[in-house]
Amino acid sequence: MFKIAIIENIHKDGLNLLENHPNFEYELIEDVSEKNLIEKLPEFDACTLRVSKLDEKILKHCPKLRAISRHGVGYDNVDIKFLKEKKISLLVTATANAVAVAEHVIAMFLSLSKSVSTYDKEVRNGDFKKNANKIKTLELLNKNILIAGFGRIGKKLISRCLAFDTKVYVYDPYVEDKIIKDFGGIRVKSISEGLKIADYVSLHMPLTNETKNLINYSILKEMKKNAIIVNTARGGIVNEADLDKALNENLILGAALDVFVNEPINLDNPLLKNNKVLLSPHSATFTDECTSRMAIETTKNIIDFFENKIDKSMIINL
Numbered sequence: 369m370f371k372i373a374i375i376e377n378i379h380k381d382g383l384n385l386l387e388n389h390p391n392f393e394y395e396l397i398e399d400v401s402e403k404n405l406i407e408k409l410p411e412f413d414a415c416t417l418r419v420s421k422l423d424e425k426i427l428k429h430c431p432k433l434r435a436i437s438r439h440g441v442g443y444d445n446v447d448i449k450f451l452k453e454k455k456i457s458l459l460v461t462a463t464a465n466a467v468a469v470a471e472h473v474i475a476m477f478l479s480l481s482k483s484v485s486t487y488d489k490e491v492r493n494g495d496f497k498k499n500a501n502k503i504k505t506l507e508l509l510n511k512n513i514l515i516a517g518f519g520r521i522g523k524k525l526i527s528r529c530l531a532f533d534t535k536v537y538v539y540d541p542y543v544e545d546k547i548i549k550d551f552g553g554i555r556v557k558s559i560s561e562g563l564k565i566a567d568y569v570s571l572h573m574p575l576t577n578e579t580k581n582l583i584n585y586s587i588l589k590e591m592k593k594n595a596i597i598v599n600t601a602r603g604g605i606v607n608e609a610d611l612d613k614a615l616n617e618n619l620i621l622g623a624a625l626d627v628f629v630n631e632p633i634n635l636d637n638p639l640l641k642n643n644k645v646l647l648s649p650h651s652a653t654f655t656d657e658c659t660s661r662m663a664i665e666t667t668k669n670i671i672d673f674f675e676n677k678i679d680k681s682m683i684i685n686l
């Protein structure tokens with residue numbers, strides 16, 4: 369019998385896979401303090417993990433641990449070096465969340481283009497049509513969209529963008545030309561080339577030394593004045609102070625952020641007062657459907673791992 373720790377609760381559809389399974393038993397751990405995890409985790413063979421941190425201080429007390437199954441695809445909260453040393457496998461929900469994020473991007477593109485939140489406020493304030501001719505609204509039709517980072521999410525986003533009769537440019541130096549072409553995209557060779565021609569930009573790369581502060585004041589200056597940029601990837605890819613400045617100086621039209629340098633966002637962050645930016649609390653995957661899919665994939669990955677039938681795409685190559 370394998371003992372699985374569910375660190376932070378997940379949707380019941382995922383837990384159902386472990387319930388009554390002959391080879392697995394699970395325990396929910398809701399107190400994610402370092403002290404409690406050090407006390408509890410040593411008895412488990414594997415665990416699921418949402419956003420809490422598993423670093424060496426905790427992991428060195430877990431000699432039985434063979435796999436960590438992330439509820440998501442990012443893994444900045446896990447000590448990768450330690451996992452590699454101790455040969456602990458890292459599993460991710462590789463197929464569960466791309467569509468939810470792609471739809472979130474479309475929602476952000478459309479909300480900003482149609483000034484949805486501004487119109488809503490005007491109607492509630494009794495200003496019905498008063499400022500309607502001053503509020504700028506746009507269509508996606510015939511616009512240039514840049515998808516930067518063409519992995520799981522970028523590939524789901526492109527077909528949704530093309531359905532709006534747009535031209536989609538792709539920046540991803542690690543993806544072959546043929547793949548971009550087969551998906552209906554046009555390759556750009558640098559982020560700068562893409563940003564200059566794009567009306568809409570969506571970021572879908574990891575946060576690395578190469579991508580940190582990639583979107584900064586000098587690059588924002590090169591963009592079109594009507595441009596809209598959306599970041600659902602990782603906080604820090606967009607420099608927040610530079611974005612605030614660029615929006616205030618009307619260098620671009622608008623932005624939407626689902627991810628931030630500090631999460632939760634600091635309450636003194638000037639972006640909270642900037643009405644040209646639309647914000648969501650790292651919630652792109654919070655749809656009913658995706659929450660269920662992610663929970664199922666998180667526990668199924670553990671079962672498949674111990675039954676030696678895990679799909680390679682679910683394992684991170686450490």
Ligand SMILES: NC(=O)c1ccc[n+]([C@@H]2O[C@H](COP(=O)([O-])OP(=O)(O)OC[C@H]3O[C@@H](n4cnc5c(N)ncnc54)[C@H](O)[C@@H]3O)[C@@H](O)[C@H]2O)c1
Nearest residue numbers: 442517518519520521522540542572573574600601652653
């Ligand atoms: N907001 C959310 O809730 C949410 C949910 C899921 C994923 N994410 C984040 O979205 C991002 C994309 O996720 P994914 O599942 O598509 O990842 P993925 O690994 O499938 O794709 C990432 C792509 O980025 C490319 N890339 C790497 N470095 C690059 C660079 N310097 N410039 C351009 N492209 C580069 C890679 O070649 C790859 O094709 C990740 O940062 C992930 O953590 C956020």
